Amino acid sequence: MTKVIALANQKGGVGKTTTAVNLGIGLAADGKKVLLVDADAQGNLTDSLGFHEPDNLSVSLATLLAKTMLEESYEAREGILHHHEGVDLMPGNIELSAVEVSLVNTMSRETILRSYIDSVKADYDYVLIDCMPSLGMLTINALAAADSVIIPVQAHYLPAKGMTQLLQTIARVRRQINPKLVLDGVLLTMVDSRTKFAKDISFILRRDYGDKLRVFNTEIPLSVRAAETSAKGKSIYVHDPDGKAAEAYAAFTKEVQSIGSERRHARQHQTDHSR
Numbered sequence: 001m002t003k004v005i006a007l008a009n010q011k012g013g014v015g016k017t018t019t020a021v022n023l024g025i026g027l028a029a030d031g032k033k034v035l036l037v038d039a040d041a042q043g044n045l046t047d048s049l050g051f052h053e054p055d056n057l058s059v060s061l062a063t064l065l066a067k068t069m070l071e072e073s074y075e076a077r078e079g080i081l082h083h084h085e086g087v088d089l090m091p092g093n094i095e096l097s098a099v100e101v102s103l104v105n106t107m108s109r110e111t112i113l114r115s116y117i118d119s120v121k122a123d124y125d126y127v128l129i130d131c132m133p134s135l136g137m138l139t140i141n142a143l144a145a146a147d148s149v150i151i152p153v154q155a156h157y158l159p160a161k162g163m164t165q166l167l168q169t170i171a172r173v174r175r176q177i178n179p180k181l182v183l184d185g186v187l188l189t190m191v192d193s194r195t196k197f198a199k200d201i202s203f204i205l206r207r208d209y210g211d212k213l214r215v216f217n218t219e220i221p222l223s224v225r226a227a228e229t230s231a232k233g234k235s236i237y238v239h240d241p242d243g244k245a246a247e248a249y250a251a252f253t254k255e256v257q258s259i260g261s262e263r264r265h266a267r268q269h270q271t272d273h274s275r
């Protein structure tokens with residue numbers, strides 16, 4: 001069964017796109033079929049995968065969301081690009097801003113992205129959605145389409161108020177639109193091992209949000225090599241295969257897959273007990 005994961009945080013620059021690339025390519029290296037969806041009008045995910053002029057693409061996510069809204073048909077794999085490290089990409093660009101505005105007056109406005117993803121997901125084990133740095137309609141659509149959410153948090157800043165708002169939005173989407181949505185957890189990114197910010201932030205998250213908020217065991221280190229990957233259009237595994245960031249993203253990829261199997265076991269256990 002396909003698992004759809006949204007990478008969300010309304011704060012910009014926290015590592016959502018870098019995580020989408022390296023989790024996606026990590027999963028592909030483990031033999032999974034992966035579609036990355038660029039749901040951010042900045043088109044950074046598209047750019048990071050080497051498609052450096054996202055605004056010039058003739059077909060992008062905006063095109064297909066517009067067709068979905070108008071109930072127009074499209075080819076099954078229309079607009080899907082392929083990256084040489086083994087992942088597919090539904091690119092995003094500036095046209096998503098206009099689509100986001102028109103969503104407001106559309107019927108089923110929260111579930112247009114879900115309809116699009118439902119139409120393509122059968123070909124994939126994982127669909128990863130890179131969200132906008134906002135809690136606007138496109139992020140709501142991503143949460144409505146997802147089975148789970150990963151929240152990248154940059155380890156230098158206290159997530160404080162923003163985290164509460166994000167968790168409230170996730171809870172609201174779960175209550176009103178998508179009851180199956182679960183929170184996979186918080187991924188600490190850009191962790192500087194010379195400071196103890198990451199430990200402080202883990203402590204504060206656990207103190208303020210308790211057990212309902214898992215913090216992934218893996219932390220992504222601050223790494224100039226990781227920062228360079230987007231300009232190169234490569235993953236960290238190719239750009240700096242022996243570095244700490246590649247090791248961390250590979251470990252994170254395993255952790256994400258193990259959460260999936262833990263949940264399947266828990267569900268199986270529940271079913272066995274209710275018989």
Ligand SMILES: Nc1ncnc2c1ncn2[C@@H]1O[C@H](COP(=O)(O)OP(=O)(O)OP(=O)(O)O)[C@@H](O)[C@H]1O
Nearest residue numbers: 012013014015016017018133190221222223226227
């Ligand atoms: N582990 C890391 N160490 C150092 N720099 C990093 C790391 N991960 C990402 N960066 C850099 O930090 C910046 C922000 O990362 P990224 O684009 O992944 O964040 P984002 O949350 O997707 O941003 P936005 O919300 O604007 O889309 C980028 O310049 C990126 O190259």
